[in-house]
Amino acid sequence: MSRPRAIIYCDFDGTVTQGDVIDVLLTELADQSWREIEADWEQGRIGSRECLARQIPLIRGGWLAIEQQLRHIALDPTFPAFAAWCKAEGLPLCIVSDGLERVINTLLARAHVTVDAVWANHLDESPSGKLAIRFPYPSLDGTCRAGLCKCQVIARNTGDALRVVIGDGRSDWCGATHAEWLFAKSQLLVYCRARGIACSAFEDFDTIRLALTNWLEKKRGTHRTVVALSAVTDAQ
Ligand SMILES: [Mg+2]
């Protein structure tokens, strides 16, 4: 396959799923004290890394209970077609999430969707069913208090492919600054507009597919023009 022209970094919770999965798991399965921790995070007193490290052990019933709850989580109905289109166009599609890798893989498999990579936090379960979270992709310089630092993951791509970032919320703030083309909805859109960060608003993945299709066609058009011009030069 030739070099990808764009790499797509897509958030998961609230972007691919309708609503936040961890919020559902906490509401249904955790001790009520998760709400105080959540308030600390909402007020900016703690980052998501500390927030998740304290909340995930409050979930009761282990992975089995989580799996039951995942049956009620719906994906954006336009996402599977978008993932298939990315594959057909040779555009790598990566999920970059401050959520749980196992949850993401389970929900994608259920929808028969495959992606090129999933970067997310890891869930550990002890033999007694006690849960804990691990953060394999934290901020390297400690500047970012997220569990998974999206700017670090996105900055790894140093090739010439266009970096497309898709997101909806606070976990996307740090990655947004590394996007060459940012698609934003909900809170992320409000955040970007308030700070003058360039972005394209989107409602669902059909909007993004259309925008990227137009971009690819323009690129192909430019390419054809260059080929035609060189043909003329050769003929002279
Ligand atoms: Mg999100």
Ligand SMILES: [Zn+2]
């Ligand atoms: Zn970051």
